[in-house]
Amino acid sequence: YQGCMAQIFFFHFLGGAMLFFLSVMAYDRLVAISRPLHYGYHHEHSALCGAGGGCLVGGFIHSITQLALMLPLPFCGPNVLDNFYCDVPQVLRLACTDTSLLEFLMICNSGMLDVIWFLLLLTSYSVILVMLRFHSGQARRKAASTCITHIVVMSMVFIPSIYLYARPFTPFSMDKAVSISHTVMTPML
Template identity: 50%
Template sequence: MERENNTLVTEFILLGLTQSQQAQLLVFVLVLVFYLIILPGNFLIILTIRSDPGLTAPLYFFLGNLAFLDASYSFIVAPRMLVDFLSEKKIISYRGCITQLFFLHFLGAGEMFLLVVMAFDRYIAICHPLHYSTVMNPRVCYALLLALWLGGFTHSIVQVALILHLPFCGPNKLDNFFCDVPQVIKLACTDTFVVELLMVSNSGLLTLLCFLGLLTSYAVILCRVQGHSSEGKNKALSTCTTHIIIVFLMFGPAIFIYTRPFRAFPADKVVSLFHTVIFPLMNPVIYTLRNQEVKASMKKLLNRHMAY
């Protein structure tokens, strides 16, 4: 049945992470355990920040949004992947594939822009503390939040628009466990060089520039704190180190996947697994484990509820 965009393919077959039954079972158990343990942790972070009046600073406002974005991002791929591990035939409809791809890049880009916003917040807090409350007032925080959501939407809709104009009339086997740009484009029945170039510019170049910009901003912050008191210096170093770890976890796999020509590499699926399932759930947890205020508030919240 022919689609409005001249697409004959109505569904895609996902080849999955691996063809080995033993390896699939191992990954299934690991992902399921990880998912059931870490995902509630993200919601606990959100609940803790929202319920504690002492965690109203912009830093915690953005951390709560990071936990929300990461938790939402983890719902795009992981649940279906777990179901597919137990299915002989892994099929996703054309519309389902495009929808998955849209939300993957929408939330992924939103998180990328959020990390940029968090770096800006730390720069103002550490380098211009006297102006912090004026610059990072609630109105500015909400405006920045709206901007990053709009930025993620714009980025993603461009990706989808480029793919929707491609004809799919032949092979429909995606060599992955989810729908993503590199694999989907390769199935188009036309020359995709220009589209690939646009995709690399839209995803890869943007990701790389944000990554380099973040590293530069944190390098500036670390240089500026050298003259601070020992206590302030240690706190700034701890915060910046945490942010830098999250930046590498978020941007490292994205740079590997999107800043090169869309050619298959042996490590692609493993990198994609960490990028779409493991790291998103870990980011807020890593931050929380290194933040004494959030940990103390979380313990109070748990103790209060356990008392009942």
């Protein structure tokens, strides 16, 4: 039980920090393209440390929220998870009580956060790509290449996460494959 909760904590802590880090990267690209004179200010040591610390704090708050909702649950009966690692949907299925409200709160904490964040990031990259029309050809190609690469990485991170957390926690046959791509394949790239 403790090992499973520790795994959930670190998984969501690092996943949340990565989500916020992708946001900082998107903001960095937006400032570099839309306000190039302000770019030096955003690259001061204190600003970079603050952004990195903010990413870690955001991941910590997200993870602690998950654990605070799960720790009071009573668990009884079989303790076999139908997945390769401990995660919120599988652990909630093991609880000996009605978890529908808790499931809704988890969907709001993880799923809707992923959906909203993904749409905001796609919007910011759309703004960047529109602003690139006013730059020279070579600068436009270089910035567009970077933005498109970031969009691909964001999609590889967010789409499996949205699939896993932005829906009711009923099991589907694709869950294991999506969880492997989300936890193993994406970080290796």
